[in-house]
Amino acid sequence: MSIAQDWLGAGGLLSQRLVDFQARDEQLQMAEAVESALADDATLIVEAGTGTGKTFAYLAPALASGKRVLISTGTKALQDQLFRRDLPQLLSGAGVPLQIALLKGRANYLCLYRMDRARSLPAVQGNRALQQAVMAVGVFARHSDDGDLAPLEAQMERHPLLRPHITSTAENCLGSECPVFNDCHVAKARRKAIAAQMVVVNHHVLFSDYVIRQDGFGQLLGSVDAVIIDEAHQLPALAAQFFGxxxxxxxxxxxxxxxxxxxxxxxxxxxxxxxxxxxxxxxxxxxxxxxxxxxxxxxxxxxxxxxxxxxxxxxxxxxxxxxxxxxxxxxxxxxxxxxxxxxxxxxxxxxxxxxxxxxxxxxxxxxxxxxxxxxxxxPLSVSEGFRQMVAAYPGAWILTSATLTAGLRFDHFVSQMGLESARTLALGSPFDYAAQARLWIPRDLPQPNDPQHSVQVAQLAASLSGVTEGGVLVLCTSHRALRDISDRLRRQASQRVLRQGDAGKAELLAEFAADGHAILVATQSFWEGVDVRGRALRVVMIDRMPFAPPGDPVADARALALRARGEHPFRAMALPEAILQLRQGAGRLIRDPADRGLLVICDPRLQTQSYGRLVRKSLPPMPECANEAEALAWAQQL
Ligand code: SF4
CATH class of the missing domain: 1.10.275 (Fumarase C; Chain B, domain 1)
Structure with a gap:
């Protein structure tokens, strides 16, 4: 029997020891693939649909393997969740003692040297509020063991000038020349990470470690036997940023x-x-x-x-x-x-x-x-750079996310990342989409570039929200659409309208979830990382297919390069990238086996253009409403 089966199977270790744990076939399949990739030092790419339980599916075999493992995830919030909730839960369930560490980017740790200097700077002394904030940080410094600034986040939001005075950057850090290097929190956190059996970082730290290779960076990747990258759909954009x-x-x-x-x-x-x-x-x-x-x-x-x-x-x-x-x-x-x-x-x-x-x-x-x-x-392409990164650190590399395929194929992601020889595995979501969700693509809306498009999307959102009594998330593809649609909704809808930018993301999501009847209009960062379970989120509306805006210099240059190679830029790049983003947005709807909802994509091109079929095939298998009456009837009973 595999270790995966022992830990995650029905009647296995976690079923016996964790109250809420339920064995899932998809999770077990993923864990078995991870287990063999770890054993063979292979590269594995896994798409695991929402609800698979992919975190345990990679953590369990990683813990059981006895290897030193680096885990990288997309954001600080996910990093904290993994380190403070998922890992301790699994460790207590498995009864395995293990040295684990969390390593964030340097902007999250107090820089003792800069804080000390800040107290005597004229710019600080001349600003009473800032001076008091720096003094409060001094008190925090006396009690903090690790210098992690998470408890001061609210204070730093109130005083935007504070963070640069009390943290370092790769550019201004004095490194081993620093007079307080022995007490440096950044250096201590790195040393701790290098000594741990399992280290949790985010993608910025991962790429910095590889690209910057200074002041102790570069040691982290070199010190582990395996790398597991969650939220791997973010890699192409981040690699382009770090390799440039x-x-x-x-x-x-x-x-x-x-x-x-x-x-x-x-x-x-x-x-x-x-x-x-x-x-x-x-x-x-x-x-x-x-x-x-x-x-x-x-x-x-x-x-x-x-x-x-x-x-x-x-x-x-x-x-x-x-x-x-x-x-x-x-x-x-x-x-x-x-x-x-x-x-x-x-x-x-x-x-x-x-x-x-x-x-x-x-x-x-x-x-x-x-x-x-x-x-x-x-770089026009990050494939060679990422291939070299993987080759530089032999061992297992496991990349996973809920959205890595377009049209059920990994081709686009695999060629973007230069991982043609990797093993791949696609696992659907265990949710019952046929019973839990419906898709509606309204036919009569204007084309997305018509000025009337936003007007009608807002009208539709207002009337749907009237039927469902709120619980609507409107995802826009541009800030212009965000402003336009939210302004109109505030005039037309009876429900409360929350808008991205009115408060921080975490605060807005908490308000939306607590209200239960609000409409939230957002763009960019809200297409992913939104996990509102239950009735508070009943409808997701997407204003249009998220193609890169025309005139974008990077997309245009990549399209030219593809054309020069005889490839079709729309099919080879624009469409798969838009599908991946659309899948992220659509993935906000069903987060739990008890969730039910309606996905509305307000882009009539999906009805008229041939690529509409590929887009539908890429979405979770939810039945499509034939017309408005069907959609409203479904919405009414949500
Ligand atoms: S080594 Fe760098 S981060 Fe550490 S205290 Fe000195 S300047 Fe700050």
Whole structure:
């Protein structure tokens, strides 16, 4: 009998010891595949539908294997859930003592060095609220063993200036040169992680460990026998981010601010202070150019064609160079100036790399932010980079998520990640979709690019919400649609309308779940990670197929590259990517065997275009309502 069967099978270890545990066939199949991949040091890709219990399906064989395992998941919240709820539950059920560790990104740990410096900075002393907040952190520091800032999250939300003063970045950390390195919480957390049998990280930490490889990074992947990546559908976007290069107005301003503060503290280097002040002012002209982009991503070539762009960029580059030249003679003076010199040089090199990068393997693009923006060079494909990452750390690699296939095939994900030789396994959800859910694709809506589309989606949401007495989640594909639909709903619907941005995600979801009759309108981050069980969520409405917006420089460059290889960009990239995102959104509806609901996709193209069939085939097997009357009848009895 397999270990998976022993632990997760009917009558197995967990059935006997955990009150709520129920054996599930899909979970057992996944656990057996994970068990053999761990034994063979193989790469395995598993799609496990909602309700499979995939966390236990990989944790149980990983624990039983006796191997050192790194587990990476998508967000800090999921990381905490895994470490504080799922793992302890499994360990107590199995009665296995094991050293486990949680490792977050450095922005989640108190930096003792920067906190100490912050107390004497004029910027802090001149801001009474900030000064008090820093003092409160000092009290926290005396009692905290691990420096994890989770208990101060609310305080940091109230004082947005606080976090940069009490945490480090890869750029400003002094590493082993730091005078308090022996007490450093970041270093201690890493040492603990390296010594543990099982370490829980998030994908940012995983990629930083591989890409940055400094100050103890790189040791984590090298110290484990197996890597398990949950929420693996996020990997292509994150790999592109980490395998690429970026510089931003924010980084230039932070370099200027830190240099000015170091110069003031030293007291005898007025030249540095002047250069830092000049660099603080320099990005202003560039900010104005970024504003012309009206919140749209553009190619670097388009950006440099805007009036004043080349001159504004050259002015910033010149100021970073001048600051670097001023810092260089002070490099030996102390760790602060050494780190600042290295930072200025790094920023110069990255900017130059982006400007010089030949078109072909990379796409160069810009993205405006609230103030200024960023310049990027992103690889057209991450497949070779990720393949090398896997090859660099031999051992088992297990990638899993509820959404990795499009049209029931792994081809797109597998070729994106360069894992053509991986084992694959697709497991459906154990939920009874035929009894629990219905799909409705209204026929008479305008095309999604028609201005009347949002008007009618809002009307439909208001009338459906009237029938179901709320419990509606409207997922939009753009901020414009989010504003438009939520404004109209606030005028038309009798139920309370919550909108993304009115509060933090966790707070909004808690309000939505507690209300039970609200309408929640959201975009982007709400397409995944929303787990509202029970009657509070009865309808999910999706405004349109989530294709990448036209004119997106990265999508356009990838489409061109595919066409050059003789492939069809829509079929090879745009459609599978939209299907994967649509499946994430649709997955918000049924979260529990007792849930019932209606999924409405407000995109008439699914009725008229041939790809509509592939989209339907990719969704959970729920019956489709033939018309509005059927949909309303189903909605009425929810
Ligand atoms: S080593 Fe880096 S993170 Fe640690 S205390 Fe020093 S500056 Fe802060």
């Amino acid at each position: 290069i970026r510089v931003s107005s924010r980084q230039w301003r932070e370099l200027a601010r830190d240099s000015r503060e170091a110069a003031r503290e030293a007291g005898d280097v007025p030249g540095i202070e002047q250069q830092a002040e000049a660099l603080e002012q320099a990005p202003a002209a560039l900010d104005e150019v970024f504003e012309q982009l009206a919140a749209q991503r553009r190619s670097l070539v388009q950006f440099l064609a805007l009036p004043g762009a080349p001159q504004a960029l050259e002015a910033v580059r010149g100021q970073v160079m001048a600051l670097f030249e001023a810092l260089r003679p002070l490099e030996e003076r102390n760790a602060d100036f050494a780190a600042l010199t290295a930072r200025a040089l790094d920023q110069l090199e990255r900017l130059q790399q982006i400007l010089d990068e030949p078109e072909g393997e990379q796409v160069r693009w810009v993205e405006p932010a609230e103030r200024g923006g960023s310049l990027y060079a992103t």
